[in-house]
Amino acid sequence: MSWRAAIGEGLRDIASGASRPLLFAILFAVTAGGAATWGAVDTTSAVLAADAYVEAGAATFVETSPGRIDGRACDSLVDLASVRAAGAVRESPDGLVAEALPRTRIPLFTATQGFSDVIGFSAPLSLGVVVSTEVASILGATPGATVATMNGPTTVAGVYDYPDDGREAGLAYAAVEAASSIEERYDACWMTVWPEDETAVAALSRTVISADEASAERPTLRQLNSTKGDRFVDHRTTSRPLVGGLAWAAATLSGFGFVWFRRLVVSADRHAGMGRRAQILSLGVQAGIWSLSGSALSFVAVICVTRVSEQNRDPTVWNALVVLLIAMIGAQLGTAAGVATVRERHFFRYFKER
Known part of the structure; x- marks a missing residue:
C-alpha cells in the first residue's frame, strides 16, 4: 500500500469515527495535558509568590x-x-x-x-x-x-x-x-x-x-x-523533566492503548495484505490528529491557569508547549509500539476477545 493510500485510510477512520478520535483526544487532554497543566499551575504559583516577595520589599x-x-x-x-x-x-x-x-x-x-x-x-x-x-x-x-x-x-x-x-x-x-x-x-x-x-x-x-x-x-x-525571610523559598513540587516524563509516559500508553483497542482491525488489515509500515503511518496519522486535538484543549487550560505578567507568562506557556510536543511524540511512539505487538496469527484470538 502506498503512503498516500495509508494516509487516506487513516483520515477515513477519523472521519467515520471508527477510531474513536474524540475519546482518545479527551484521554490525551486529561492525562498528558493534565501533566502539562499541573506544571503550569505549579510554576504560576511560584511566580506569584516571587512577585509578592518582591512587592513586599523583601x-x-x-x-x-x-x-x-x-x-x-x-x-x-x-x-x-x-x-x-x-x-x-x-x-x-x-x-x-x-x-x-x-x-x-x-x-x-x-x-x-x-x-x-x-x-x-x-x-x-x-x-x-x-x-x-x-x-x-x-x-x-x-x-x-x-x-x-x-x-x-x-x-x-x-x-x-x-x-x-x-x-x-x-x-x-x-x-x-x-x-x-x-x-x-x-x-x-x-x-x-x-x-x-x-x-x-x-x-x-x-x-x-x-x-x-x-x-x-x-x-x-x-x-x-x-x-x-532573608531568602525566597520556592515551594514548587514539579520540575520540567518530571512533568515532561509524566506527559510522555501517559501519551505513550494512550498511543499503545489506541492500537490495542483496534487490534482486531489491525490484524485483519494485515491479513488482507496491508504492511506494517503502512499501518504505522495510517494509525500514526490518526494518533497525530487526536493528540493534536487533545493538546489544543490542554493549551486552552494552560492559558486559563497562567495568571501572571506577560514577562513571566511566555516562558511558562512555552514550557507547557514543549511538554505537549513531547507528549505528542510519545503518542506516536506508543502507536508504533502497539502496531509492532499485534500479530496476524492471533487474529482469531483477537476475534474471541472482542
Whole structure:
C-alpha cells in the first residue's frame, strides 16, 4: 500500500469515527495535558509568590551611611544584570509643613531619580513632591493638586503606596522630592535585586564614600522587609523533566492503548495484505490528529491557569508547549509500539476477545 493510500485510510477512520478520535483526544487532554497543566499551575504559583516577595520589599536592600552615600554610584547600580532599581535618598531636616496642619510636620525626603523605580512612584519627581497615601488622605491631596505649605505652594506630582506589610515604616507617612543634583551626598542607597544575587547586594558597599574621620559610624546593610525571610523559598513540587516524563509516559500508553483497542482491525488489515509500515503511518496519522486535538484543549487550560505578567507568562506557556510536543511524540511512539505487538496469527484470538 502506498503512503498516500495509508494516509487516506487513516483520515477515513477519523472521519467515520471508527477510531474513536474524540475519546482518545479527551484521554490525551486529561492525562498528558493534565501533566502539562499541573506544571503550569505549579510554576504560576511560584511566580506569584516571587512577585509578592518582591512587592513586599523583601528583595530590596538598604545601605545606610548618613552623609556618605554617592548618589551617582547608587543610581548606576541599575546597570547590574540582576538589579531592577536603585536610588539614593536622604531626609531633609525641616520637613514639609502644610498651612492647613501647621503643627504637623511631614517628613520630607530628597531622592535621586532612580529612587522612583525602587518605590514605584506614579509620577516623575521632577513634577513636584510625591506623597504617601496616608499623607494624601490627611491633606485631601490628589495628583496635580497644589498644597499650601509654609515654604509656599507645592505641587503634588503623585501618590505612592507603602503598605504596612512588615517593611520599615520610614516612608509610610512622608513626602519625597527630587534632588537638585545627583552629585550630592545622601544618607542611604536603596536597591531592588531580583533574581537573588549576593554579588549585587555586596556592590552596595561601593556607594559609600570613605569617611574623613576614623571614628565615623560604620555603614549598615539591611533588608527592607525581613518578615518574608532573608531568602525566597520556592515551594514548587514539579520540575520540567518530571512533568515532561509524566506527559510522555501517559501519551505513550494512550498511543499503545489506541492500537490495542483496534487490534482486531489491525490484524485483519494485515491479513488482507496491508504492511506494517503502512499501518504505522495510517494509525500514526490518526494518533497525530487526536493528540493534536487533545493538546489544543490542554493549551486552552494552560492559558486559563497562567495568571501572571506577560514577562513571566511566555516562558511558562512555552514550557507547557514543549511538554505537549513531547507528549505528542510519545503518542506516536506508543502507536508504533502497539502496531509492532499485534500479530496476524492471533487474529482469531483477537476475534474471541472482542
